[in-house]
Amino acid sequence: MPWQQLHLQCQKPQVDLAESLLLEEGALSIVLEDAGDQPLFEPMPGQSPLWDEVILTAIFSADMAQAIENIAQEIATQTNASRVWSSQVSDKDWEREWMSHYHPIECANDLWIVPNWIQPPNPQATNIIMDPGLAFGTGYHATTRLCLDWLTEQQLKNKIVIDYGCGSGILGIAALLLGAKHVYAVDIDPQAVLATNQNAERNNVHKQLTAFLPDEFNEYRQQQQLDKVDIITANILAKPLMQLAPYFATLIKPQGQIVLAGLIEPQLDEVKQAFATWFDLPNSHSFKDAEDSHWHRLSGLLTD
Structure with missing residues (x-):
């Protein structure tokens, strides 16, 4: 009925x-x-x-x-x-109806995002097994794709990464599958922390990933006297990014890399200006999504 x-x-x-x-x-x-x-x-x-x-x-x-x-x-x-x-x-069978909307996504350089109920189209590729859930970041949004494509172009072997605003954990998991040594994943949403831990376990990288709420991460840094990291990824909104610029500068090594996403064209100059005291962000790249929106990422280095 x-x-x-x-x-x-x-x-x-x-x-x-x-x-x-x-x-x-x-x-x-x-x-x-x-x-x-x-x-x-x-x-x-x-x-x-x-x-x-x-x-x-x-x-x-x-x-x-x-x-x-x-x-x-x-x-x-x-x-x-x-x-x-x-x-x-x-x-309808609503579970199957929901699942039918998701399919494997091929990113740059042979990186794939594969729902956990589908066999990877290319088992030899780098496959992120991702369960679409409540937390943001399944690879279907342009800003996530922009960051994933950037990660595939980096030398990540033995690098320490912070994924700030981790959502589902997809960027941190990708970094680990691409060779990073450890990822610290941070999000203001407890559901995102839970989803990140679950997805890390699903991809067999849970021993190399630690997920926190922001206050927990700061406490952990102090207790463990955590060294500065090599890379920060932050796929969040422009205003929080601008507020976080001085904080990010305290987390990353000199000449460490940073990639920012979640930006639209009018926000680029304002974000660059907010980061200019600490970071050089010369590289901009755009992605056009299915709704014909243009999203942008910025990437660059912490200046000495």
């Missing part, structure tokens, strides 16, 4: 109430979408921006078909919804 969908359009201040009411009525999941083609500008860490006008889509089980109309009227009244409508979605 088909699943029941209830769609509700309301203003941002009513979204929390609408979500709560839908869950109380038995919604199995809720998706939020932009109702007015409004861009969301880059958030600071910990912020969760939302559009001014939002469409909530709640999925209910098939046996709720008779109750949907009453639920819609009640919630629309309490939230001052501007629109409310219902639809049906056919039943």
